[in-house]
Amino acid sequence: MRRTLLALPFALLPLSLAQAASHEHAHDHDHAHEEHGSLGAHEHGVASLNVALDGQTLEIQLESPAMNLVGFEHEAKSDADKAKVAAAREHLEQPQALFALPIEAKCALQESALESPLFGEAEHEHAEHEHEHEHGDEHGHSDIDASYRFACAHAEALKTLELGSFFGTFPGTEKLEVQLIGPGGQQGAELTPSNSRLSF
Numbered sequence: 566m567r568r569t570l571l572a573l574p575f576a577l578l579p580l581s582l583a584q585a586a587s588h589e590h591a592h593d594h595d596h597a598h599e600e601h602g603s604l605g606a607h608e609h610g611v612a613s614l615n616v617a618l619d620g621q622t623l624e625i626q627l628e629s630p631a632m633n634l635v636g637f638e639h640e641a642k643s644d645a646d647k648a649k650v651a652a653a654r655e656h657l658e659q660p661q662a663l664f665a666l667p668i669e670a671k672c673a674l675q676e677s678a679l680e681s682p683l684f685g686e687a688e689h690e691h692a693e694h695e696h697e698h699e700h701g702d703e704h705g706h707s708d709i710d711a712s713y714r715f716a717c718a719h720a721e722a723l724k725t726l727e728l729g730s731f732f733g734t735f736p737g738t739e740k741l742e743v744q745l746i747g748p749g750g751q752q753g754a755e756l757t758p759s760n761s762r763l764s765f
C-alpha cells in the first residue's frame with residue numbers, strides 16, 4: 566500500500582512531461598508543415614538531397630517531384646508511362662552510377678528504399694489504393710523518394726560527390742537543394758547541371 570503511494574508521484578511526473586512534450590511537438594509539426602508546404606506545394610525541377618557522412622556510414626536521401634524523374638505525376642496507365650517509371654526505378658536502384666562516389670572510398674551499398682505513389686503499393690488493399698489514387702488526383706502532385714545507406718571502408722577518401730550523372734540521367738531536374746552533414750559540420754549547397762560537384 567505504502568509502496569504504491571510513494572510510486573505515484575514518480576509515475577505521474579513523466580506522464581505529464583510526456584503530454585506537454587507531445588503537445589509541443591504537434592504544434593511544431595503543424596507549424597513546419599505550413600512553412601515548408603505539403604506534398605502539393607513541391608516545385609517542379611527542384612529536388613532536395615540530404616547527405617550525411619558519419620564515420621564509415623554514408624547516407625543519401627533524395628526527395629524529388631516525380632515530374633523531375635519521369636516527366637509526369639499521374640498514375641502510369643499507358644505502356645509508355647509504365648516504361649518511364651520502370652526506367653527511373655532502374656536508375657534509382659543503381660545509386661553508385663547516379664552519385665559517382667570516389668572509387669578509392671570503397672563504398673558498398675548496404676540498404677536502399679524507394680517510395681512513390683507511382684510505384685504502386687502491392688501490399689495495400691485495393692480499396693485503400695483507390696482512395697490514395699483519388700487523393701493524389703485531387704492535389705495533382707506526386708513525389709519519388711529514395712534513400713540509401715553505404716558503408717565506406719575508406720571514408721576519408723570521400724572528398725566530393727559528383728552529381729553530373731544524376732542531372733544527365735534525369736534532365737527534368739534543374740536544381741538539387743543539398744543539406745550535407747560531414748566531418749566539417751553542416752552545410753547547404755545548391756547544385757545545378759553546370760555546378761554539379763559537392764565537396765565534403
Ligand SMILES: [Zn+2]
Pocket residue numbers: 607609630631632638705706707
Ligand atoms: Zn508536382
